[in-house]
Amino acid sequence: ETGVTQTPRHLVMGMTNKKSLKCEQHLGHNAMYWYKQSAKKPLELMFVYSLEERVENNSVPSRFSPECPNSSHLFLHLHTLQPEDSALYLCASSLALSGSGYEQFFGPGTRLTVL
Amino acid sequence: AQSVSQHNHHVILSEAASLELGCNYSYGGTVNLFWYVQYPGQHLQLLLKYFSGDPLVKGIKGFEAEFIKSKFSFNLRKPSVQWSDTAEYFCAVTKRGSQGNLIFGKGTKLSVKP
Numbered sequence: 001e002t003g004v005t006q007t008p009r010h011l012v013m014g015m016t017n018k019k020s021l022k023c024e025q026h027l028g029h030n031a032m033y034w035y036k037q038s039a040k041k042p043l044e045l046m047f048v049y050s051l052e053e054r055v056e057n058n059s060v061p062s063r064f065s066p067e068c069p070n071s072s073h074l075f076l077h078l079h080t081l082q083p084e085d086s087a088l089y090l091c092a093s094s095l096a097l098s099g100s101g102y103e104q105f106f107g108p109g110t111r112l113t114v115l
Numbered sequence: 116a117q118s119v120s121q122h123n124h125h126v127i128l129s130e131a132a133s134l135e136l137g138c139n140y141s142y143g144g145t146v147n148l149f150w151y152v153q154y155p156g157q158h159l160q161l162l163l164k165y166f167s168g169d170p171l172v173k174g175i176k177g178f179e180a181e182f183i184k185s186k187f188s189f190n191l192r193k194p195s196v197q198w199s200d201t202a203e204y205f206c207a208v209t210k211r212g213s214q215g216n217l218i219f220g221k222g223t224k225l226s227v228k229p
Contacts, residue, residue, distance in 0.1 A: 004158075033217075042119070043205070043219040055214045090159070099213035101147045101166035106159040 003027065004107035006091050012113045015081060021110045023074040023091030031097050032074040033104060034066060037088040049074060050097055081114045088112070117142040119208050121220035128196055129228050136191040136223050138180075138206035145211040148189040150180055153222075154202045162204070165189065176200070198229045 004025045013019050025032065034046040048056035049068040063085075065077040074091055088111050092104040122137040140146065150162040163174025170182040180191045189206060206220040 040221070042221045043207075045216055045218075048214055048216070050214070056216055058216070092159075097214055098147065098209045098217050099211060101164070101211075103149065103161045103164055104217060105161075106151075108158050 004091055004093055004105050006089075006107040006110050008110060009108065010111045010113075012115065013078070013081065014115050015083070017081075018077070018079040020078065021076040021089055021091075021112075023076075023107055025072055025074075025091075025093040025105070025107075027093060027095075027105060029093035029095050029105070030071055031094045031102070032068060032071075033092040033094075034074065034076050035090040035092065037090055037109070039087075043090065047076075048097070055097070078112075081112075083114050086112055086114045117208065117210065117216075117218045119206055119218050119220035121204075121206055121223050123223045124221070125224045125226070127226045127228065130198055131195050132227075134191070134193040134196045134200070134225070136204055136206075136225070138189045138191065138220060139187050140189070140206075140208040140218070141187065142208060142210060143187075147209045147211055148180075148182060149207040149209075149217070150174065150178070150189070150191050151205045151207060151219075152202050153205070159205070162191070196225070196227050198227045201225060201227045 031050045036044045047066040067075040088109040090109045091107040094102040094104045118141045120139045148165040152162045165182045173179045205222045209217045
């Protein structure tokens with residue numbers, strides 16, 4: 001397996017469920033990101049991790065909780081979501097933070113539907 | 116706040132036509148600039164980037180982009196498109212030295228008719 005992988009690829013959950021999205025990168029990168037992609041809106045950066053420490057949190061509701069146990073794995077824990085949270089959730093990684101010019105490599109995304 | 120504007124939501128071209136997709140950003144400081152492409156059913160992938168040096172940047176598949184600092188622009192060009200260029204194109208900007216907050220435009224969908 002190469003690049004950035006995400007599981008599951010599709011997820012349907014009720015508003016009272018708790019679920020987790022998983023991202024794994026096989027590139028030896030030190031920075032990882034979560035994005036939300038909604039229809040007709042720009043990609044929204046949610047969280048940034050560098051060397052397993054969170055460095056950016058763009059005013060994301062607490063019902064989204066990230067976890068980065070090591071530099072290869074990133075999780076997004078979901079609980080009591082709302083229907084408007086339905087979107088494509090993308091994970092990305094880069095060798096170092098993109099402010100230094102490093103490109104981000106994206107995974108295929110998890111299509112989340114909240115009923 | 117930083118923002119990125121992509122002027123065209125959907126562009127339809129015939130094969131061999133020339134392409135120019137506009138991108139303007141609002142940040143006044145030093146920036147890194149990127150164009151990403153998403154082919155149908157595939158991941159977002161980097162097309163090209165500007166970090167420093169020559170403002171005319173060449174990327175994969177014959178694409179190029181020109182950084183014009185005075186116009187806050189980073190337009191994407193290709194002299195002759197192919198059907199396989201049908202995809203969605205995203206311009207993105209990050210502030211130099213920042214934590215990595217990559218700001219994306221809304222994207223431009225390109226449809227190339229064979």
